[in-house]
Amino acid sequence: MLGTLTANADAASRAEATEAAMRCQRHRGPDDRGSWHDDDLVLGFNRLAFIDLEHSHQPLLWGPPEQPDRYALTFNGEIYNYLELREELAREHGAVFATEGDGEAISAAFHHWGADALHRLRGMFAFGIWDTVERTLFLARDPFGIKPLFLTTTAAGTAFSSEKKSLLELAPSLGVGLELDPRALQHYLVLQYVPEPETLHAEITRLESGCHAVVRPGHDPVVTRWFTPDFPVQRFVQGEEQRRYDEISEVLQDSVAKHMRADVTVGSFLSGGIDSTAIAALAKRHNPDLVTFTTGFERAGYSEVDVAAETAELLGVRHVVRTVGPAEFAAALPAIVWYLDDPVADPALVPLWFVAREARKHVKVVLSGEGADELFGGYTIYREPLSLARLTGLPAPLRRGLGRLSSVIPEGTRGKDLLRRGSLDLEQRYYGNARIFQDERLRSVLKGFEPAWGHTDVTASVYAQSVGWDPVTRMQHLDLFTWLRGDILVKADKMTMANSLELRVPFLDPEVFRVASRLPLEEKISADTTKHALRRALADIVPAHVLHRRKLGFPVPLRHWLAGEELGGWAREVISASQTDHLVDKTAVLAMLDEHRSGTLDHSRRIWTVLVLMLWHGIFVERRIHPEIAEPHYPVSI
Known part of the structure; x- marks a missing residue:
């Protein structure tokens, strides 16, 4: 899905650019394609049809009998309880539907319940619904963030999309700057992903999971969190x-x-x-x-x-x-x-x-x-509070001493990381399943600026919501x-x-x-x-x-492939060709690759993190790499 809410009631002039930008997300919906616009808003949609195949085309117009076509909806995802919602809306509010799909259930629910409708939806969704009477755009994402929603706002208006690349295509017409966000870059190198609401482009963000936004022409989005996960733990009663x-x-x-x-x-x-x-x-x-x-x-x-x-x-x-x-x-x-x-x-x-x-x-x-x-x-890491209990229960001065001791132990020595992590509070040591570049390594790889941001920029506000909970539940909540x-x-x-x-x-x-x-x-x-x-x-x-099988995750033989000829030579070629010298110290990265291939230390995840960044930069910044993207050609139904 793709939409542009203009600031100057000139949506018709942006219809052609929106249509062109939809091509970047053709893979999300090869079955059907549609667009709609009025004076303020342009909507586009590529449909992958699952329910009500012959109808439920998007953008979808719906309204009550007295105001037909009041709402224009573009919607990515599925509402699994749509049958029950349609029945309730028809019974309690007299809602009338022209299709058999789930899209109209969203529009009707929004009309009768407003933003509270989100709490009634069981499904995955990112949608935009335009009220042609109130002249407001309502954007929303599901509680967990299963479906994406990218946003950008400039003096020309607000655009939203399921794919950031569509917004990059619209950037010239909207006046969107394409500068990289150094904070997001550092977060990526530490976490192996860019955390919400950031993207690597400073002027493009994401609507966070469990949030909705209201946008009026000429105004910035007003974002509200509608879902906050809570863990009201209840003890099991013996015998039950x-x-x-x-x-x-x-x-x-x-x-x-x-x-x-x-x-x-x-x-x-x-x-x-x-x-x-x-x-x-x-x-x-x-x-x-x-x-x-x-x-x-x-x-x-x-x-x-x-x-x-x-x-x-x-x-x-x-x-x-x-x-x-x-x-x-x-x-x-x-x-x-x-x-x-x-x-x-x-x-x-x-x-x-x-x-x-x-x-x-x-x-x-x-x-x-x-x-x-x-x-x-x-996750096995959730058992860490149990294994660290003897260390984390020590007096704070002694724990700090253990931390200092771990810092002088050579990297790769057994027990070094256990001492370091045992010396830290949960908020300091746990920030997810992937911990790629820690401070000392980050300084050796980054070029042009000192590390200024860390994982606590991402995690501190989340941990603040779970004070007093047991450590495992806090880790779940953070994840x-x-x-x-x-x-x-x-x-x-x-x-x-x-x-x-x-x-x-x-x-x-x-x-x-x-x-x-x-x-x-x-x-x-x-x-x-x-x-x-x-x-x-x-x-x-x-x-x-x-x-009762032990969890393996999704093991990939990356360590072996990068150490051998399978991927070792390829990795060196990617590093050498990349034009990221202003961001990354390629000498340090190549040294890590040599060290990894010699078997001295396992740097596979760090090397892979840099390789993916370099390929991304080559595609979206340098425009040097042109991936072969096949046009979808699947049948409507299987």
């Missing part, structure tokens, strides 16, 4: 544990059932873990012909293909496997970075792109297990605002939509979150397990060989 496990199972079954609503075929991603296995097992109940998809690598020990295949056989589903080698891994990266809009240095997004590409040959929608770790306590929406959901949305495939995430449902948020610490993690309550709840749903 099974009832709570059953509640988790029931709410997840309900969420999967609603996420299966579509007029096209729905498949499921399947790895070797409990989360995707649970989703696939529940989806099979609604689609006996379910197809599942997984990906692996041409290197032993870096694949969950065998476990996923065993699971698929037990579930009785047809299973498709895509294996990825280092040559195609590197060859695909420029296109992948173009689709990303901003760099994300998570190597797992590359195999995700390949498996999405394969899945799109068979289905149009896939379910996946994102969000389970953040909601139910699934909802950082790691989940900055990395996990960005790569999930961008890599699937790059292939015109919709990914749905049943764990990230308001009702599932409501149940998960009440779990006490011992029902999430212990010294030897994670996601305790979820595992108990899924005991009769997930096969035994998966139920």
Whole structure:
């Protein structure tokens, strides 16, 4: 979706530029294309159709009988409880609908309930709704940030889009500056993603997850947070544990059932873990012909293909496997970075792109297990407060001494990081699953300016909301605002939509979150397990060989490939060709590459973070790299 709200009632003059900029997001919707404008606003939309295929075209006009076509809507995502909403709106308010889709449910809900309608939506969404009577634009994102929404405002007006690259195309006509944001750059090098609301372009931002904005012609957006995740932890009453496990199972079954609503075929991603296995097992109940998809690598020990295949056989589903080698891994990266809009240095997004590409040959929608770790306590790092308890319980002066001791221990020495982290408070040591460049390394790589910003710029305000909570719940809460929406959901949305495939995430449902948020610490993690309550709840749903399997994440053989000839020479070529000398000390980066290839230290994630940045710079700043982007050619329905 794409829209431009002008400041001078000259929307018609911007219609052609908006139409042209829509081409940058053709992959998000190859089935249909539409535009609409009045004096103040231009809307454009590329549609990927799932529900009410013949109708529900966008931009979509709706209004009550006395004011037909009052609202113009452009909407990316799905509202899974749209049938229930339509029924309630018709029964209680006499709403009349001309389509069978979910878009009109949003417009009617907004008309009758205003911004409170957002609390009634179960789904993933980013939308803009224009009130032609009040002359106001209402923008909103779902609670967790599953769907993106980029914004820019200048004297010429406000533009919004699902893709930043469309706003870059509109930049000349809107007077948008394309300077890079040094703060966002530093955050990226530390976190491996650009945190919301930033982007690497200083004058383009993102509407944050769980927020809405009201925009009037000639005025800046007024942003309001409508969803703040809370964790009202409740102790389990002895003897009622099974009832709570059953509640988790029931709410997840309900969420999967609603996420299966579509007029096209729905498949499921399947790895070797409990989360995707649970989703696939529940989806099979609604689609006996379910197809599942997984990906692996041409290197032993870096694949969950065998476990996923065993699971698929037990579930009785047809299973498709895509294996990825280092040559195609590197060859695909420029296109992948173009689709990303901003760099994300998570190597797992590359195999995700390949498996999405394969899945799109068979289905149009896939379910996946994102969000389970953040909601139910699934990351191994969540057990760190238990392992550090003896250190963090020491007097502050002694802890500071341990920190000083760790600073003089040579890098790579066993126990160095344990001492350093044990000397720090939670707010200082935990800022997500990825910690790429710490201060000393950051200074060696950055060029032209000293590091002026750190992770606390991103995390301090979030931690301030969770004072008094147990440390694991605080880590979960932080991840909802950082790691989940900055990395996990960005790569999930961008890599699937790059292939015109919709990914749905049943764990990230308001009702599932409501149940998960009440779990006490011992029902999430212990010294030897994670996601305790979820595992108990899924005991009769997930096969035994998966139920208590150790979490592997999405292992990518990056360390080995960069150390060998598979990617080592390619990495040197990328570094040498990049025109980022004013930002990055290439000598320091090449030294890290040499050190990594010699086996002295593992720098793979740091090197990869810089490589992705350099490719991004080559595409969006230098305009030197021109990825091959295929025009989508998929059928409307599968």
